[in-house]
Structure formats: C-alpha cells, structure tokens
Amino acid sequence: MKGSDAEILGVLDDLLKEDDVLVAMLARKGFQGTYDPTKFKLQDVRIWSALQSTMNEFFDIIEKFAGTGLDKVYFELGEYEAMFFIINQMDVALIVIIPALANKGLLEVEVENARRSITRMIGV
Amino acid sequence: MLEAAVGVSRNWDPFIAGMDVAEKVLSKLSAEPKFVLLFATIHYEKNGGFERLLAGFHSKLPPNVPLVGGTVSGATTPDGCFTRGAFAAAVSGDKVEALPSIGFNVKRDPRAAAARCADGARAVSCRGERKTKFTFANVSNGTIPPMPFFGRKRILRMPFGRVALLFLETVGSFMQYGVGRETEFFNEFSKRMPDSTILFASNYDNNRSLSNYQFFNHEVHMNAAAAMSIAVDADFVTNATFGLKPTNVKFKISHVGLHGCSFGRVDGKNATNRVCELLGWPEGYLNEYVYRRTYYYPLVSSHDGMIYPHVMGLFIGHHVVCTYKFDTDDIEVYSASGSSMLGAVKENLEMIPKDKKPVLGLGVECTARLEALGSEINKVRDEMDKTFKGAPYLVVYTAGEGLYKPGKPASFFNESFILSTLLV
Numbered sequence: 001m002k003g004s005d006a007e008i009l010g011v012l013d014d015l016l017k018e019d020d021v022l023v024a025m026l027a028r029k030g031f032q033g034t035y036d037p038t039k040f041k042l043q044d045v046r047i048w049s050a051l052q053s054t055m056n057e058f059f060d061i062i063e064k065f066a067g068t069g070l071d072k073v074y075f076e077l078g079e080y081e082a083m084f085f086i087i088n089q090m091d092v093a094l095i096v097i098i099p100a101l102a103n104k105g106l107l108e109v110e111v112e113n114a115r116r117s118i119t120r121m122i123g124v
Numbered sequence: 125m126l127e128a129a130v131g132v133s134r135n136w137d138p139f140i141a142g143m144d145v146a147e148k149v150l151s152k153l154s155a156e157p158k159f160v161l162l163f164a165t166i167h168y169e170k171n172g173g174f175e176r177l178l179a180g181f182h183s184k185l186p187p188n189v190p191l192v193g194g195t196v197s198g199a200t201t202p203d204g205c206f207t208r209g210a211f212a213a214a215v216s217g218d219k220v221e222a223l224p225s226i227g228f229n230v231k232r233d234p235r236a237a238a239a240r241c242a243d244g245a246r247a248v249s250c251r252g253e254r255k256t257k258f259t260f261a262n263v264s265n266g267t268i269p270p271m272p273f274f275g276r277k278r279i280l281r282m283p284f285g286r287v288a289l290l291f292l293e294t295v296g297s298f299m300q301y302g303v304g305r306e307t308e309f310f311n312e313f314s315k316r317m318p319d320s321t322i323l324f325a326s327n328y329d330n331n332r333s334l335s336n337y338q339f340f341n342h343e344v345h346m347n348a349a350a351a352m353s354i355a356v357d358a359d360f361v362t363n364a365t366f367g368l369k370p371t372n373v374k375f376k377i378s379h380v381g382l383h384g385c386s387f388g389r390v391d392g393k394n395a396t397n398r399v400c401e402l403l404g405w406p407e408g409y410l411n412e413y414v415y416r417r418t419y420y421y422p423l424v425s426s427h428d429g430m431i432y433p434h435v436m437g438l439f440i441g442h443h444v445v446c447t448y449k450f451d452t453d454d455i456e457v458y459s460a461s462g463s464s465m466l467g468a469v470k471e472n473l474e475m476i477p478k479d480k481k482p483v484l485g486l487g488v489e490c491t492a493r494l495e496a497l498g499s500e501i502n503k504v505r506d507e508m509d510k511t512f513k514g515a516p517y518l519v520v521y522t523a524g525e526g527l528y529k530p531g532k533p534a535s536f537f538n539e540s541f542i543l544s545t546l547l548v
C-alpha cells in the first residue's frame with residue numbers, strides 16, 4: 001500500500017483539530033489501522049473497546065455488500081455517532097466518532113475531504 | 125478586460141492562511157484586483173485569528189484594494205467543498221470599479237446600519253457610465269442568546285416564554301444577541317440602492333449560531349454589515365432557487381413577537397405543541413437535535429409571487445422562533461429532500477444565458493442545505509463544474525440569503541441557492 005503512515009496521520013490530525021471530531025482513524029481488517037490514540041478525545045472507553053472487538057466482523061459484513069454501492073455506514077451510539085467512510089472496495093475504512101449533537105453534515109464534508117486525500121495517498 | 129479568480133487556503137494558522145489564499149488569488153490575475161471578497165470559517169476565531177487572517181491577506185494584497193467579507197460555514201469552489209478554511213474571490217480589469225462600505229449595530233438599529241452602509245456604497249453604484257450595478261452585502265446573523273439560568277439552548281421549556289421573548293427583544297437587541305433582523309436591514313438597504321442588483325448573505329459560524337464576523341478592509345467587526353458595491357461593463361445574472369415542495373399542511377400564526385420572528389399561537393393553540401402535532405412529531409422529538417429536522421420542514425410564507433422559507437430555530441416555551449421576520453400570518457409547511465436540493469442547483473444553473481461566457485460565479489447557499497446534504501454537497505460542485513467549465517466560482521454557505529433586483533421587492537430567504545454570474 002502506498003502512502004506513508006506519517007502522511008495519513010497528518011490528514012487524521014487535521015480532522016482531530018475539529019472540536020467535535022473525537023476519534024479519527026484509518027482501519028483495516030484485523031484492526032491494523034493507522035491512528036494516534038494520544039490525540040483522541042473520546043471519554044467513553046466502551047465505544048473504543050467495542051470498535052476494537054468488532055472490527056473484523058464489521059469488515060466481514062460490509063464485504064458482503066461489495067457491489068451494492070455501500071459507501072458509508074453510520075452507528076448512532078447514544079451520545080456519540082460513529083461514521084465509517086469506506087475506502088478501497090471494503091477492506092479499509094476511515095472511522096470518525098463525533099458527539100451525537102455535533103453538526104454532522106458540516107463535519108461530513110471534511111471527513112469526505114480526508115477520505116479523498118487518503119484515497120490519493122494509498123493509490124486506490 | 126475582465127478577469128476573476130477564486131482561491132482557497134486550508135492552513136490552520138490564520139496569518140499563513142491569509143497569505144496563502146491571497147497568493148493563490150493574485151497569481152491567477154494578470155492585473156491588480158479591483159476588489160476582493162474574503163470569507164473564512166469560524167475556526168480562525170481564537171486568539172484574534174480573524175485580525176491575523178486579514179493581516180496575512182493584506183501582506184500580499186496591493187494597498188488600497190477594497191475588501192469585504194465575513195464568516196461563513198463553508199464554501200464550494202472548483203478546488204472542492206470545504207467546511208474549514210479561507211476563501212477569496214477577486215476581480216480585475218478596466219471594465220470594473222468597486223467601493224466597500226460598512227454599517228454598525230445591525231441588531232440594535234438595522235435601518236440606521238443600512239442607511240450608513242448604503243450611503244457609502246452609492247458612490248459607485250450611482251455612477252451612470254457603467255452598464256451594470258451589482259452589490260454584494262453581508263450582514264451579521266442572529267446568535268443564540270445566553271438566557272439567564274438556561275444558558276444557550278435551542279429548546280427552552282419554560283412557562284413564561286413571552287417574558288423570555290420580551291427580554292430578548294429589549295435587552296437582547298441592546299446587547300446584540302438573538303435574531304439577526306436581516307430583513308429590516310435588507311429592506312432599507314435595497315430602498316437606498318434602487319438601481320443595483322443586490323446579493324445578500326448572513327454571516328454564520330459552524331452552525332452553532334454563537335458568533336459571526338464581518339470583514340471591512342483591514343478591520344474585523346461583529347454585529348455589522350459590510351458591502352461591496354460594484355459597477356461593471358458586463359452582465360450579472362442573479363437567480364434564486366429552492367427545491368422545496370408544498371406539503372399542504374397550512375396554518376395561521378398569531379401572537380407574533382421578537383421583531384416579527386416568533387409566534388406563540390398556531391390556529392389559536394399553543395404554537396410549539398401544535399406545530400409538532402401538525403408535523404406528526406411524537407413527544408420527545410423536540411430536543412436539541414431539532415434543527416436537523418426543522419431544515420427539512422421550512423415554514424413558508426408567500427407573497428408577491430415568491431416563497432419565503434423560514435427555518436424554525438428555537439422553541440421558547442410555547443413560542444416558535446424562526447430566523448427572520450414573517451410578512452404574512454398564513455403559513456404552509458414545505459418539505460425538502462437531498463434530490464430536490466440538488467435539483468434547485470441544476471434549475472438555477474440552467475437559467476444562466478448560454479450565449480455568454482461566465483467570468484465569475486458568486487453564490488450564497490443556505491447552511492441548512494449544507495448540513496442536510498453533508499458530503500453529498502460535492503454534487504453541487506459537480507454541477508457547477510459542468511456549467512462553469514473552468515471559470516472560477518465561489519459559493520459560500522450562510523445563515524440566510526437575499527436577492528434584490530431593480531424594480532422588484534427585496535427578498536430574504538432561508539434554504540435557498542442564489543447564484544450571481546458575471547458574464548461577458
């Protein structure tokens with residue numbers, strides 16, 4: 001895969017500078033992702049644990065939607081919302097967690113910009 | 125000769141962003157610009173960021189080039205769609221001249237602010253030798269007021285909503301919190317600029333309605349209005365489109381207050397409850413998320429052959445507060461969808477005459493549409509690219525939009541897409 005971790009972390013760091021972006025990471029199947037947990041602002045560790053423990057199953061499920069045009073997946077998790085922007089035909093995803101009351105539409109525009117940058121970096 | 129350029133900077137440092145966006149714009153022009161419109165998202169607010177943004181911009185801009193602008197929630201440009209950054213448009217050439225003007229205290233006395241702003245702008249607008257007079261004006265939008273004991277909230281469950289509204293109407297207006305009073309400003313401003321087409325925008329932040337700023341040359345202001353009056357030997361074609369559909373849910377409002385922006389009764393009943401009932405919203409639906417829902421159900425008043433969509437922004441007791449003044453008491457609920465919003469962009473672009481070449485597209489689009497479309501806003505850019513074919517354009521996302529054409533009434537809206545295209 002092209003694109004250094006440093007470049008990708010730079011894009012994720014830009015997202016994490018937004019007040020309402022609590023987590024931004026690039027996940028691959030097996031949770032071998034690119035992220036810097038020291039910059040995460042998520043207080044609720046249960047969500048992070050759930051993400052770690054279900055990531056393989058998540059990719060297994062979304063792979064079944066290959067060819068259907070699946071592009072984004074949203075989980076409403078009480079006070080938080082997790083957005084999965086799929087990259088590279090279902091085996092990589094940009095994951096962002098925001099507060100449920102955040103301005104999701106505006107943030108989504110920048111998450112989409114981040115996805116496009118990462119897609120260019122990894123040469124999909 | 126008439127040239128235009130649009131630039132974007134994504135740098136987080138305000139001074140560098142200012143320099144960067146100035147360099148990008150100036151590098152695309154072969155002559156010194158006659159005017160610049162500069163916009164930025166609220167991200168630069170901290171630590172005097174907007175002053176530094178302007179300082180950075182002016183460090184690259186030749187002296188005495190007029191500049192106005194303000195904060196917006198985002199922008200669509202040929203470089204992409206963004207909800208963070210600094211965005212500028214500039215025009216140069218011997219066919220154009222421009223003059224900036226400013227008015228102050230728009231929430232306290234919008235008519236006086238409009239008079240001052242228009243007096244400054246008329247010097248160019250009234251010059252008879254140019255073919256077209258066009259004015260871009262941006263004005264401070266409303267902010268959610270900090271209510272004693274409640275803080276800043278969109279839903280205030282209280283028994284005496286009318287008292288809170290009176291507080292807002294008096295103390296709030298004096299302190300310049302609460303509704304923006306843009307319609308009062310715009311009506312007066314357009315009366316004083318009768319021969320100029322006016323594209324009007326309400327400055328905004330990142331959809332939190334906490335603060336917004338206006339830029340005027342080297343200065344940063346709050347609760348102000350800044351305008352750029354332009355005279356040009358070319359055509360500016362300006363149209364507003366909506367993409368809204370009537371639902372046939374109609375009602376009559378009364379107990380209007382807060383400068384005409386709120387109502388306490390719907391068909392003689394408690395307005396908050398009755399609106400929820402008419403929209404089929406279950407109990408509990410009315411929470412701090414509400415603005416995500418009200419975007420899709422604008423309250424529309426109609427007159428002079430135009431529709432005027434209002435977004436419900438606050439619920440104070442049984443009073444519903446919208447973003448601008450109601451001119452009629454007969455209301456119909458309209459609805460919007462993602463595809464109808466994109467349809468409004470296509471409809472607007474089709475109205476641009478095809479026998480002339482676009483030099484610059486300058487658009488204002490409601491932030492409600494941006495929040496509703498999310499990343500799908502890139503489809504707006506795709507449509508703009510198809511029409512502008514490499515020519516620059518800048519669509520900024522605002523809290524409200526307005527349009528005045530000579531001989532027609534001034535119209536202020538929410539949920540609209542208004543595009544002015546400079547054509548040669």
